[in-house]
Amino acid sequence: MTIKNIHIYGAGLSGLVAAINLVRNGYTVTVFEKEIRIGGSAKCHPSIHMTPMHIQDIQKYIGIKIDTCFSQLDTFRGYVGSKKYIFSTKNLFIVERGPRETSLDYFLYNIALREGVNFEFSKSLTKENLENIPENSIITTAGYSKLVSSLNLPYVTYKQFDIHKNIDIGNIAIAYFGNYSSDYGYISGKNGMISAQLSGPLNLSQENLKKFTELVKETEGIELNNWSSTISHFPKKVQLFTKYARKTFVLAGDIAGFLDPFFGFGINGALISGKIAAISHISKKKALQEFKQFKSNLNKNLLLQTIYWHLPFKNFIRSQVLKYQEKKLFPISRSIPGFSQEDWLKIV
Numbered sequence: 001m002t003i004k005n006i007h008i009y010g011a012g013l014s015g016l017v018a019a020i021n022l023v024r025n026g027y028t029v030t031v032f033e034k035e036i037r038i039g040g041s042a043k044c045h046p047s048i049h050m051t052p053m054h055i056q057d058i059q060k061y062i063g064i065k066i067d068t069c070f071s072q073l074d075t076f077r078g079y080v081g082s083k084k085y086i087f088s089t090k091n092l093f094i095v096e097r098g099p100r101e102t103s104l105d106y107f108l109y110n111i112a113l114r115e116g117v118n119f120e121f122s123k124s125l126t127k128e129n130l131e132n133i134p135e136n137s138i139i140t141t142a143g144y145s146k147l148v149s150s151l152n153l154p155y156v157t158y159k160q161f162d163i164h165k166n167i168d169i170g171n172i173a174i175a176y177f178g179n180y181s182s183d184y185g186y187i188s189g190k191n192g193m194i195s196a197q198l199s200g201p202l203n204l205s206q207e208n209l210k211k212f213t214e215l216v217k218e219t220e221g222i223e224l225n226n227w228s229s230t231i232s233h234f235p236k237k238v239q240l241f242t243k244y245a246r247k248t249f250v251l252a253g254d255i256a257g258f259l260d261p262f263f264g265f266g267i268n269g270a271l272i273s274g275k276i277a278a279i280s281h282i283s284k285k286k287a288l289q290e291f292k293q294f295k296s297n298l299n300k301n302l303l304l305q306t307i308y309w310h311l312p313f314k315n316f317i318r319s320q321v322l323k324y325q326e327k328k329l330f331p332i333s334r335s336i337p338g339f340s341q342e343d344w345l346k347i348v
């Protein structure tokens, strides 16, 4: 590919990593973002994310020093029903996302600005203008944009409730598994803030949310009111390129399927796939080689997730994943790019 002027759609993690890497290689880069500012949708952010990670490896891979945005998790506990479990915090980190100056998004945005990336805010990529964007544009608009279906990517639909609140409970993650969702709920805290999320299939109701909210109050004494809800489309397949209206586009982040389908860990995948999207403009062959490393494991896990949705006793199975150091669980560990089975077993 010899295009020197690159359009990137979506100023989230993968878009920003792609932009920084391309501008460093002499490209002129413009990032088009739907929102009026950096930090994604106000329905989901600001938020605090927890992620398994090898920070040194990841920052070496993406070529951007980001360790100051991450803190080691101090406490990780969970509830299966109302029974409490304490989990290991090894290799687990917590990071802020969204529009605040303390977020990873804001940190990457500042680097991108300094290095000469152009930004255009309030510019939404839609089904209608998809045909008019340049060939080889990078699309990184994540799962909550309608573009997953507009681009005809195969997907599953999730519903999620989100909330954030300014209280300081330290660098913490609390996971919840119970009969309020076949998926899970969680709370995480950092930078004097907590965010909470309850996700599940489309039939996740206000009644489920009420049950979860009451359990959080009972177990942790935290009151959560005024949730917002979002519908997300998660690709069923990992893809670096897609074709639309006879044009090829590059995908990265959630829309490319680069996230762990079981626990929704997407930070590693977004950072790594942003880098691969940038490489695709420099050397398509090298990008495909890099992509191959992650593709088959991620696809296996996306398939397992589809099977999992059809199983009974989902809550029980998911909670056991966290509870036992079970070697058979290796496919789940492999869905976090760069993470080995042994790394995963150190966490659980």
Ligand SMILES: Cc1cc2nc3c(=O)[nH]c(=O)nc-3n(C[C@H](O)[C@H](O)[C@H](O)COP(=O)(O)OP(=O)(O)OC[C@H]3O[C@@H](n4cnc5c(N)ncnc54)[C@H](O)[C@@H]3O)c2cc1C
Binding pocket: 009, 010, 011, 012, 013, 014, 015, 032, 033, 034, 035, 039, 040, 041, 044, 045, 047, 048, 049, 050, 051, 123, 124, 125, 126, 140, 141, 142, 143, 144, 145, 146, 147, 162, 197, 252, 253, 254, 255, 259, 264, 265, 266, 267, 268, 270
């Ligand atoms: C509330 C929440 C909690 C999460 N918790 C965790 C967690 O604890 N651990 C973890 O590892 N992962 C978590 N994830 C997943 C993680 O955030 C994603 O996997 C990661 O951000 C994906 O990066 P991305 O670049 O694909 O998208 P994002 O970082 O989400 O960025 C997408 C960008 O595209 C913009 N956009 C959307 N539509 C359009 C459009 N049509 N045109 C132009 N721009 C558009 C958005 O506004 C946004 O700025 C969570 C996600 C959410 C929403």
